[in-house]
Amino acid sequence: MKKKIVLIEDDQILLKALNMELLKQGYEILSSIDGQSGIELVKKEIPDLVILDLVLPKMHGFNVLELLKVDQNTRNIPVVILSNLGQIDDVKKGIKLGAEDYYIKASTDLSDLSKKIKKLLA
Numbered sequence: 001m002k003k004k005i006v007l008i009e010d011d012q013i014l015l016k017a018l019n020m021e022l023l024k025q026g027y028e029i030l031s032s033i034d035g036q037s038g039i040e041l042v043k044k045e046i047p048d049l050v051i052l053d054l055v056l057p058k059m060h061g062f063n064v065l066e067l068l069k070v071d072q073n074t075r076n077i078p079v080v081i082l083s084n085l086g087q088i089d090d091v092k093k094g095i096k097l098g099a100e101d102y103y104i105k106a107s108t109d110l111s112d113l114s115k116k117i118k119k120l121l122a
Helices: 012-024 033-045 063-070 088-096 110-121
Strands: 002-006 030-033 049-052 079-083 103-105
Touching: 002 012, 002 033, 012 030, 012 110, 030 033, 033 063, 033 110, 049 063, 049 110, 063 079, 063 088, 079 088, 079 110, 088 103, 103 110
Parallel strands: 002 030, 002 049, 049 079, 079 103
Antiparallel strands: none
16 A cells, blocks of 8 residues: 655645655655645545645644644654754754654755655655
8 A cells, every 4th residue: 555645835846846756656645735724634634644844824834743743643643844944943843843854945855855755654
């Protein structure tokens, strides 16, 4: 059975690129372009992994992460943050709130990211 990944990302170009890269790797991909519908999608689908942007419409990614980690049904789903927020405080906050890993968009190659995702889901 295919591993399921939910992408919560509002940048359409990046969303499309991530979608194509992860589909090539054989994952089932579902996506949302804002924090609120992202939470609903994760709760409905219970994916194997969530890739989460932080600066999102309707609800900030840190709030999304907090809500996913306090919900009994979603707390054990690994969340990987992929954001332009690159300050050390943001990275520390993301990890403290329960993210598995934190990647800065500007310095992350999609093929490297997909390799790291493969390891996480192995």
